[in-house]
Amino acid sequence: MNAILLMVLGLGGMAAGYFFYSRFIADRIYRFDPEFVTPAHEFDDGVDYVPTSKFVLWGHHFTSVAGAAPIVGPAIAVIWGWLPAFLWVVFGTVFFAGVHDSGAIWASVRNRGLSIGSLTGHVVGKRARSIFMIVIFLVLLMVNAVFGVVIAGLLIKNPGSVVPIWGAIAVALLIGQLIYRFKFNLGLVSLFGVAALYGLIFIGPSVPVSLPETVVGLSASAAWILILFAYAAIASLLPVWVLLQPRDYINGLQLFVGLILLYAAVLIGSPEVVAPMFNHNVPEGAPPLIPLLFVTIACGAISGFHGLVASGTTSKQLNRETDARFVGYFGSVGEGALALAAIIAACAGFASLEDWQSVYSAFGQGGVQAFVDGGAVILNRGVGIDTAISGTMLTVMAALFAGTTMDTGLRLQRYIFQEFGEIYGIRWLGRPLPATLMAVGCCVLLAFGAGGADGSGGLLIWPLFGTTNQLLAGLTLLVITVMLVRLKRPVWITLVPLVFLLMMTLAALLIQLNEFYRKEDWFLLSLDLVVLIAAILVTLECVAAFRKTEKQPVGDEL
Amino acid sequence: MEPSNKTVLPRNLKLVFRRIGEQLEAYYSGPYRSVLARAERDEEDLFMLLVYAESLGIPNPVSLYTLELQPLMLERFHEWHQRMGMERSPLDEMRCC
Numbered sequence: 001m002n003a004i005l006l007m008v009l010g011l012g013g014m015a016a017g018y019f020f021y022s023r024f025i026a027d028r029i030y031r032f033d034p035e036f037v038t039p040a041h042e043f044d045d046g047v048d049y050v051p052t053s054k055f056v057l058w059g060h061h062f063t064s065v066a067g068a069a070p071i072v073g074p075a076i077a078v079i080w081g082w083l084p085a086f087l088w089v090v091f092g093t094v095f096f097a098g099v100h101d102s103g104a105i106w107a108s109v110r111n112r113g114l115s116i117g118s119l120t121g122h123v124v125g126k127r128a129r130s131i132f133m134i135v136i137f138l139v140l141l142m143v144n145a146v147f148g149v150v151i152a153g154l155l156i157k158n159p160g161s162v163v164p165i166w167g168a169i170a171v172a173l174l175i176g177q178l179i180y181r182f183k184f185n186l187g188l189v190s191l192f193g194v195a196a197l198y199g200l201i202f203i204g205p206s207v208p209v210s211l212p213e214t215v216v217g218l219s220a221s222a223a224w225i226l227i228l229f230a231y232a233a234i235a236s237l238l239p240v241w242v243l244l245q246p247r248d249y250i251n252g253l254q255l256f257v258g259l260i261l262l263y264a265a266v267l268i269g270s271p272e273v274v275a276p277m278f279n280h281n282v283p284e285g286a287p288p289l290i291p292l293l294f295v296t297i298a299c300g301a302i303s304g305f306h307g308l309v310a311s312g313t314t315s316k317q318l319n320r321e322t323d324a325r326f327v328g329y330f331g332s333v334g335e336g337a338l339a340l341a342a343i344i345a346a347c348a349g350f351a352s353l354e355d356w357q358s359v360y361s362a363f364g365q366g367g368v369q370a371f372v373d374g375g376a377v378i379l380n381r382g383v384g385i386d387t388a389i390s391g392t393m394l395t396v397m398a399a400l401f402a403g404t405t406m407d408t409g410l411r412l413q414r415y416i417f418q419e420f421g422e423i424y425g426i427r428w429l430g431r432p433l434p435a436t437l438m439a440v441g442c443c444v445l446l447a448f449g450a451g452g453a454d455g456s457g458g459l460l461i462w463p464l465f466g467t468t469n470q471l472l473a474g475l476t477l478l479v480i481t482v483m484l485v486r487l488k489r490p491v492w493i494t495l496v497p498l499v500f501l502l503m504m505t506l507a508a509l510l511i512q513l514n515e516f517y518r519k520e521d522w523f524l525l526s527l528d529l530v531v532l533i534a535a536i537l538v539t540l541e542c543v544a545a546f547r548k549t550e551k552q553p554v555g556d557e558l
Numbered sequence: 559m560e561p562s563n564k565t566v567l568p569r570n571l572k573l574v575f576r577r578i579g580e581q582l583e584a585y586y587s588g589p590y591r592s593v594l595a596r597a598e599r600d601e602e603d604l605f606m607l608l609v610y611a612e613s614l615g616i617p618n619p620v621s622l623y624t625l626e627l628q629p630l631m632l633e634r635f636h637e638w639h640q641r642m643g644m645e646r647s648p649l650d651e652m653r654c655c
Binding site: 046047048050052053055056057059060064179185186187190239240241244245248249252313317 | 575578579581582583584585586588589590591592593594595596597
């Protein structure tokens with residue numbers, strides 16, 4: 001099958017979802033009102049609440065939610081064949097992610113711009129809010145550990161990308177200074193930043209850097225993981241304008257450039273999909289497609305992380321309530337497009353089925369490296385960029401996304417520890433440095449605990465990360481559903497995804513629990529149990545919330 | 559018509575560039591606006607502490623200079639004590655409200 005057909009069907013399906021389904025939910029279910037005074041206008045303070053153009057806001061939302069996860073997940077999940085991953089990404093984006101994201105914005109906008117955590121407390125109850133905090137902590141913990149492992153793997157397998165990946169940090173530092181200290185024009189600085197980054201990518205393959213096999217008794221992978229966490233700890237302590245803000249900005253630009261180049265290359269090069277539609281020779285030890293597919297691909301189909309962005313910052317800047325459709329739903333479509341690009345790269349970038357099978361030799365293999373290798377071949381055939389350079393470009397793209405998520409994730413985790421310090425009166429934990437060290441310590445423990453001394457098996461927790469992320473999405477869907485019940489509106493658009501997610505999550509956790517038990521992997525077994533308990537609590541909260549809501553009078557707002 | 563078209567085009571282009579610049583600016587600063595505003599406020603609070611150190615009982619070797627700044631900070635002082643949950647000024651010598 002030709003990849004162009006896959007691309008047209010996928011993008012066409014998601015576009016149809018935007019034009020028809022999102023219009024339906026916006027008009028009939030959420031009933032967006034152009035006259036409704038949004039929190040951005042009601043509390044306009046020039047700081048948190050600022051009415052913002054829907055295009056700019058879409059850019060923020062899209063680039064905040066699209067990171068390395070929609071690349072890693074689909075690139076692992078194609079091990080079951082391209083069709084299941086493709087269908088889940090397209091249908092997930094249309095019926096799950098779009099509904100969830102625009103719904104999260106709507107729920108927040110209708111409640112003075114509250115974040116989804118506070119909303120859970122207000123709408124569902126205090127207990128649900130506590131569960132929400134636990135789930136958030138687990139998501140952050142896992143995302144940091146997994147991304148540390150992912151970047152370390154990329155740095156080892158692609159020595160040519162070491163210079164551009166670390167060089168990008170220098171470029172971001174320079175941009176931050178140029179903008180804040182020297183007040184340079186942002187357009188010029190952007191051009192300079194992108195040119196400098198691509199200059200580094202161009203020279204990267206000529207100056208490959210590899211760590212020796214052992215560094216002070218540690219494997220190269222373990223050494224990179226420690227270096228990355230040391231960097232992330234420092235980065236998360238720096239003021240945001242110094243590094244995080246310019247890095248995020250460059251990543252955003254890079255995301256657009258990368259996506260446009262990849263799709264253009266598919267159109268021009270017209271590669272063939274060599275991966276099977278359904279993989280009947282799934283490597284031994286790979287978990288069953290149902291339910292694992294639905295937690296392996298979280299971002300790209302539906303992800304709870306989006307709810308945090310939607311209610312944290314997006315809802316406070318929404319100019320008109322009707323903009324939620326474009327910002328939230330189309331933002332999800334953007335992420336779906338990135339996940340689709342990852343599927344195409346991992347399925348159509350190989351010469352033959354044998355080549356593909358040798359890469360996907362075990363569950364967790366392939367993954368982001370398959371995206372890099374496959375995407376490099378597609379870019380080479382389509383737009384003629386040398387595979388070494390195009391491979392470096394995609395490695396840098398994935399590593400920078402993962403790196404920025406790590407910086408932000410560690411920062412958020414530090415805040416959680418600081419909050420713990422304040423709540424429980426532990427003064428030293430309230431300070432930034434000890435809190436950061438605690439956060440880093442937990443992540444490093446997880447990265448090595450899950451993968452052994454070399455940290456190489458850290459990707460084993462990927463499905464667990466997906467499960468936790470889906471639980472978060474479940475909680476957001478629960479809030480939206482309860483609101484819809486109280487407003488006496490049809491609830492199936494959120495209830496069906498919610499029930500489906502909870503079922504798949506619970507099933508995936510039980511299957512993995514059994515697997516970890518058989519392998520006698522007590523560390524992952526304990527982690528699985530923690531997530532399982534959280535999942536059961538979320539399910540019980542759902543039942544309790546609906547029972548309680550049935551007894552309550554109907555109101556227009558909550 | 560030709561010459562006028564030539565003059566209109568660059569002006570339009572300028573407008574387009576300015577518009578792109580504004581959108582980029584909003585895109586750059588948007589997500590971090592509140593974090594930066596909070597950091598700025600923290601710095602201002604520290605400065606306020608320096609200016610009013612003497613009134614709070616902290617010996618200040620440069621009080622001669624900070625005293626001069628006090629009237630200029632009056633409005634911010636009022637905002638500050640309200641933000642801190644004190645409806646009235648906590649300092650006897652600072653009767654801002």
